[in-house]
Amino acid sequence: MAREVRLSEVAFDPAALTAAFAAAHPGHGALASFVGQVRGDDAVKALELSHYGPLTLAGMEALADQALARFDLLGLLIVHRVGEMRPGESIVLVAAAARHRRAAIEAVDYAMDHLKSDAWFWKRERRGGEWRWIEPRAEDHADLARWR
Amino acid sequence: MPVKLVFLGKLADLAGVPTLDVAAPLDWAGLIAALPGPLGEAVQGDRVKLAVGGTVLADKTALDALDGNEVALLPPVSGG
Numbered sequence: 193m194a195r196e197v198r199l200s201e202v203a204f205d206p207a208a209l210t211a212a213f214a215a216a217h218p219g220h221g222a223l224a225s226f227v228g229q230v231r232g233d234d235a236v237k238a239l240e241l242s243h244y245g246p247l248t249l250a251g252m253e254a255l256a257d258q259a260l261a262r263f264d265l266l267g268l269l270i271v272h273r274v275g276e277m278r279p280g281e282s283i284v285l286v287a288a289a290a291r292h293r294r295a296a297i298e299a300v301d302y303a304m305d306h307l308k309s310d311a312w313f314w315k316r317e318r319r320g321g322e323w324r325w326i327e328p329r330a331e332d333h334a335d336l337a338r339w340r
Numbered sequence: 341m342p343v344k345l346v347f348l349g350k351l352a353d354l355a356g357v358p359t360l361d362v363a364a365p366l367d368w369a370g371l372i373a374a375l376p377g378p379l380g381e382a383v384q385g386d387r388v389k390l391a392v393g394g395t396v397l398a399d400k401t402a403l404d405a406l407d408g409n410e411v412a413l414l415p416p417v418s419g420g
Binding site for chain 1: 346349353394396412415416418419420
């Protein structure tokens with residue numbers, strides 16, 4: 193399992209998926225992972241991620257291939273939720289297995305920076321009964337530019 | 341067959357519908373003519389991209405969609 197990339201229409205368990213990913217790479221040496229969740233510390237009642245079938249998964253697969261080419265990895269897992277979710281639910285999981293820590297950590301960072309502002313997703317949040325579209329912040333674009 | 345327009349993100353809100361069929365063939369001028377008001381203005385913005393049949397156009401003004409093509413209107417993305 194060098195590369196696993198998924199869109200999930202339903203809630204997923206990042207701990208279980210990460211454990212399975214780790215088990216699939218015995219003796220990996222290093223495993224880094226990131227889980228993004230819907231924040232529950234403000235007035236956001238719901239978050240919705242939409243995607244476009246012909247582009248989104250293919251784009252994520254291309255991103256995973258770029259990360260595998262760039263970093264010395266044994267495996268890479270990317271799971272991204274779509275649909276409507278509530279505070280505390282997981283939006284995204286990226287896990288990378290490698291022989292050494294730097295490659296694993298950097299691959300996760302690289303994948304997340306691209307998923308935030310260079311992947312085919314559109315995000316909106318509901319506060320006080322109103323839906324509002326979210327666009328990447330300037331720092332998201334700066335994060336992405338670090339890899340160019 | 342018409343050309344099927346697919347509106348993503350906030351463009352779907354501006355359109356009021358997720359998809360819209362328009363007559364083929366469809367070029368850039370025809371697209372803008374088919375999308376009056378704030379939606380047409382938004383689509384002309386620098387940060388909106390077009391994809392035809394799942395391929396993103398490097399230059400959206402070179403749009404040349406034929407019978408049965410799906411044209412996606414893609415506003416700035418935000419994931420994670």
